[in-house]
Amino acid sequence: MKNYIPLNQNNLSKLKNRLKVPTYERSPIKIGVVHIGVGGFHRAHQAYYLHQLHEQFGATDWGICGIGLREADRKIYTIFKKQDSLYSLIIKHPNGEINSEVIGSILDFDFGVDAPEAVVNRMAHVDTKIVSLTITEGGYNFNPSTGEFDFENKDIQHELKNPNEPITVYGFLTAALRKRRDENLPAFTIMSCDNIEHNGDVARKMVLAFARRQDPELAEWITQEVSFPNSMVDRITPVTTPEDIAYLVDTYAVQDEWPVTCEPFIQWVVEDNFSNGRPELEKVGVQFVPDVKPYEKMKLRLLNAGHSVIGILGAIHGHNTINACMEDPLFVTYLRAFMDTEASPVLDEVKGINLESYKDSLEERFANPNIKDSVARICSESSAKLPKFLIATIHENLESGGNIKLATLIIVAWCYYHDKTIDEKGRPIEIIDAQTSELHKAAKLTNQDPLAFIKQESLFGNLAQNERFASTYSSLVKNVYKTNNIKKIMEQLLTE
Known part of the structure; x- marks a missing residue:
């Protein structure tokens, strides 16, 4: 003009x-x-x-x-x-x-x-x-x-x-x-x-x-x-x-x-x-x-972790934007199952917040067709994000005996993402992370040692030594690498 x-x-x-x-x-x-x-x-x-x-x-x-x-x-x-x-x-x-x-x-x-x-x-x-x-x-x-x-x-x-x-x-x-x-x-x-x-x-x-x-x-x-x-x-x-x-x-x-x-x-x-x-x-x-911690934890463990859940899975499948992930019914079901069964049980009481309504609002916001938030942006710097958003939830569920399988798949998918660096359609994945080199090296060792990726203690702490997590992670690594089809594994976990 x-x-x-x-x-x-x-x-x-x-x-x-x-x-x-x-x-x-x-x-x-x-x-x-x-x-x-x-x-x-x-x-x-x-x-x-x-x-x-x-x-x-x-x-x-x-x-x-x-x-x-x-x-x-x-x-x-x-x-x-x-x-x-x-x-x-x-x-x-x-x-x-x-x-x-x-x-x-x-x-x-x-x-x-x-x-x-x-x-x-x-x-x-x-x-x-x-x-x-x-x-x-x-x-x-x-x-x-x-x-x-x-x-x-x-x-x-x-x-x-x-x-x-x-x-x-x-x-x-x-x-x-x-x-x-x-x-x-x-x-x-x-x-x-x-x-x-x-x-x-x-x-x-x-x-x-x-x-x-x-x-x-x-x-x-x-x-x-x-x-x-x-x-x-x-x-x-x-x-x-x-x-x-x-x-x-x-x-x-x-x-x-x-x-x-x-x-x-x-x-x-x-x-x-x-x-x-x-x-x-x-x-x-x-x-x-007086105390923001319950609100903060709710947002990080639901919104930010939820973004990473569908972002990393979406990157591997080949979805380019978050709203495209939310147009896929399996991704919506998986996200809500993660929020309901793994994230919500470890939250503190949040005064004035209806948790079910909050989760409903997240689904609506993620699905906004006019925002078109890129999967690459959501996945960027995951090495700084996941320890606080997602891995902390895994640790708390391990301590309480809660569910961990849906979040564990995200860690497996993150390993696969850094190992293969292409999506299921054969297109290169745009990876933006200060620790890309270290993550890639660790992921490449997965064929020799299924736990190689999670032995990066700076990110995962002692998760590799936790018998329950290590067993769940190893089983999912085997299935993901065997099928090369992330949606098939998502479906299996949701029906177990």
């Missing part, structure tokens, strides 16, 4: 008759939240909630500054500088309805690779009340099996010797907190918004482990002054496609180089535990609770 308008602050007045744009003045808003890891999820979730707060209640102390700490963040940094940190959110409903609006809550973006001092100063600024994180499960730098901080990381080793040359999130957080302490400023809250069970507790443990090694006196100050609230976050946010960019051009004549798409469902449950104040997000639907 000709005559499209580039998205930026100066052009908002020209766009307001085409699509919904911020009605609030952005320039007077102070930056109260510094957010590390400005991916699609943050922009569809936390930034969206704060945008609503600005729109409805004029929250002038709670603008966001995005932070990129990796070279991979250069693209979003460049685009945000061009677009004045504005972006479009495209909400796709199951019935085909689409709502689009421009989000204005992110006011600036700092890039730590080029200007680390600017990032430290931004975090240390008196206006900054919260530093929030969406750095993915792998960004927390812990051993998945032991849960302990990984001091072997070369960037961590550099930061321990050179505190004024931060590279990782831990180097930046400690540098900024040291500066605030030295200037007698109150500490900021560190708020994890990642899909990790007890994410605030994990963030606290990792930050303190690093700080104690780098600067014990600072670690003591952090222990006393910094809050790390646990939070549960939820909104399905697929990877932006060229079609999404084209949709805005064709529909609204707006050029946005990196919009975000998402489902209509959104949820955020946070422990009300902040060092230095917080925005009144309860006004726009955020739930503040």
Whole structure:
């Protein structure tokens, strides 16, 4: 389409008759939240909630500054500088309805690779009340099996010797907190918004482990002054496609180089535990609770694990998207059986939640034909996800005598996925995982030793030594490798 308008602050007045744009003045808003890891999820979730707060209640102390700490963040940094940190959110409903609006809550973006001092100063600024994180499960730098901080990381080793040359999130957080302490400023809250069970507790443990090694006196100050609230976050946010960019051009004549798409469902449950104040997000639907753990566990063990269940099986069978998996009745039946017989029995009581209705809603959300969340995205970085989402459920069911066979098949399928690297239709599987090389090597040994894959203790702990699990796993390995037909094995398990 000709005559499209580039998205930026100066052009908002020209766009307001085409699509919904911020009605609030952005320039007077102070930056109260510094957010590390400005991916699609943050922009569809936390930034969206704060945008609503600005729109409805004029929250002038709670603008966001995005932070990129990796070279991979250069693209979003460049685009945000061009677009004045504005972006479009495209909400796709199951019935085909689409709502689009421009989000204005992110006011600036700092890039730590080029200007680390600017990032430290931004975090240390008196206006900054919260530093929030969406750095993915792998960004927390812990051993998945032991849960302990990984001091072997070369960037961590550099930061321990050179505190004024931060590279990782831990180097930046400690540098900024040291500066605030030295200037007698109150500490900021560190708020994890990642899909990790007890994410605030994990963030606290990792930050303190690093700080104690780098600067014990600072670690003591952090222990006393910094809050790390646990939070549960939820909104399905697929990877932006060229079609999404084209949709805005064709529909609204707006050029946005990196919009975000998402489902209509959104949820955020946070422990009300902040060092230095917080925005009144309860006004726009955020739930503040004394203890988020039951909600968090429910979401991780049902939604996130459920995604992995159908994603890994779907990758092997040859389904490309999650909604395609949900159009396959066998996948729907298998998913619900997993949620009902293996995940639900190990959950805690979740006040105010009807568990059956919640599981029904997950099926509906996964099946949204307009989201088309790719199986490759859901399977990406499974080595960081599965220990927390799925393997933890297996461990708990082994302890209680509960069912394990449906989840065990997912581990077998994950091994097969890394061994064969093609689906049942002979097409290459797109594998995105920091541990791809190690996983592939272990999977390739399966023909010699059926338990080779699960002997990776950093991922599986002592599962290979558990007689019941090892027996179930070995039997399924034999059947999967013999039949090369994952759906046949799924059917067998459901009828046993």
